[in-house]
Amino acid sequence: MAQPEVLLPEPDAAFEALTLAQRHQGASAMEVIAAARERYGEGLAMVSSFGAEAAVLLHLVSRVDADIPVLFIDTKKLFPDTLRYRDLLVERFGLSDVRTLTPDPADLAAEDPAGMLWMGNTDACCDIRKVRPLARGLKGFDAWISGRKRFQASSRSDIPLFEAEGGRVKVNPLADWDPSDLRAYVVEQGLPPHPLVAKGYPSIGCMPCTSPVAEGEDPRAGRWRGQEKTECGIHFALPLENEQGAGI
Known part of the structure; x- marks a missing residue:
């Protein structure tokens, strides 16, 4: 499956993201989140996988405002451990507005009736189970918080604190954090x-497409092992909004 067409940012979003990135250069992660909350108010959401490193950003967001909506994509192929971990963190951090996004039953019936699409076309499976649900869930929001970090992959090495994707601004408070920063915060905050x-499993996605990682391997080596695929697609321009020239 060809990667979705990447749309050029709309000028207003691009200018705003650049301005915010310059204004908050050197700011702490909490300061970046607080600035985004002040700027976008109820138009700001966070997207979380409740995966291996998710607790850090979820905790930071809860310290700024536990009412910020958190969008969680339940692909119906997740590890049961991830669902239990989600429930634990929601209660522990007092997150008051966690919204679970699921695949459209009509899409599943038409394109993955047996639930085995991942075996032959992982891009199409991700599109149905992650990309489309997130596109629907983000409607009405002007900006969203992402947990991406520059060290995670070569495709993420130049992530800015604020970036434009279509008509939205994506906020990356942990862009410049490295593994030692994450470990230190986890220990400090318990x-x-x-x-x-x-x-x-240092990087955790859907159960069929995530495998353990051996010592010395890249932390994301267990995601779609044996394929060139490195991203699920939610960080490309998404469908359902592209008719208006907007993506996330």
Whole structure:
């Protein structure tokens, strides 16, 4: 499956993202989140996988404002451990507005009736189970908080604190954090780890497409192992909004 067409940012969003990135250069992650909340108000959401590193950003967001909507994509292919971990963090951090996004039953019936699409076309499976649900869930929001970090992959090495994608601004408070920063914050705040991390899963996605990582391997080597695929697609321009020239 060809990657979705990447649309050029609309000038207003591009200018705003650049201005915010310059204004908040050197700011802490909490300061970046607080600035985004002040700027966008109820038009700001956070997207979280409740994966291996998710507790750090979720905790930071809760310290700024636990009422910020958190969008969680339940692909119906997740590890049960991830669902239990989500419930634990929601209660622990007092997150008051976690919205679970799921695939459209009509899409599943038409394109993945047996639930086995991942075996032959992982891009199409991600599109149905992650990309489309998120596009629907983000309607009405002007900006969203992402947990992406520059160290995670070569495709993420130049992530700015604020970036434009179509008509929205994406906020990346942890862009310049490295693994030692994450570990230090987890210890300092006493955050609970995802239970699969101790079993060799430093990066956690859907159960069929995530495997343990051996010592010395890249942390994301267990995602879509054996394929050139490195991203699920939610960080490309998304469908459902492209008719208006907007993507996330």
